[in-house]
Amino acid sequence: MKQQSVVYLNSRKPADFEKQKVDIENFCKYRFEIERIFHDNQSPFIPASNRSEFIEMVNYCAEKGISNIIFYDLDTTLKIPDVFISELSIVLERGYIPYWARGDFISGRYDSDERREAVNAFSRYLEQFAAQNGLENRIKKRSGVSTRRPGRPAALDEKGISDLLAARRSGKTIGEVCRIFGVSRSTVSKILRDYPELKGEWKGPVSPGKRN
The missing domain is CATH 1.10.10 (Arc Repressor Mutant, subunit A)
Structure with missing residues (x-):
């Protein structure tokens, strides 16, 4: 049985959006039922807390009881670490489970509990990276979200x-x-x-x- 999910995309060109939709649908074909696609067309440097569709998506998941969120490309988002860490913090602190259609190297893709633990462990590693590279203040400024380790x-x-x-x-x-x-x-x-x-x-x- 497929699991309920939502999709979040952030792309500025219509052609990119259409390609991403196709890749996402292929990724979800056998496992996830897409309830809704949320799409921002803003710069990737804009923090998640300032993207209207991202905030609407988070609220929608809470209202509908949906835990799985499908993003597009993990490798690309990691290139802007402070924005990515703040985005991931918002997702994890609300108990949601993120997946990426491309570049997803995090374990637990077929087990929800294992996935949750693996992504939380990855988040803790990123927070250590942020602390060592002086990114914590930038993350707080961008998102307004605490950079504390999820679970405290x-x-x-x-x-x-x-x-x-x-x-x-x-x-x-x-x-x-x-x-x-x-x-x-x-x-x-x-x-x-x-x-x-x-x-x-x-x-x-x-x-x-x-x-x-």
Whole structure:
């Protein structure tokens, strides 16, 4: 069964957009059901937080409960590391799973849980790279998004944690909690460490062939 996904593209030339759409559709053919394509036509140096379609996409995923986001080319976006890191932070801190139709060397492409962990590990490596090369301030300025490592409980204040626990007690799955509060699975796991009765099983997206 195909998994729900959205697609995000940022291209300035109509011909580029059409080519990217074809490549994306080929990439998704056997695994992902594309619910909607979001398209910005802005400079790649414009941070994600200033791109209207990117923000609309993030909000759409939260509203529809979609976790998979398909981007176009990982190699190209990595050439502007500060913009890429801020974009990836927005995606991961909300619990979404990114994929790239081209140049995707990150493991876990056929297992949602493995993919999530692999992308988070890659993000931590990029943040170390940013710190060593003086990019952290540029990332904050571009995105307004914290460059902290995804998964730290500091993402929520005391009231937020209390609300998260209440949501879990009301029967919300961990996947739903991640989307409602815009936090990653690792953040929820750390918060629930002292509440074993609320841990339960991960109820996020399930890969084909996997059972809950």
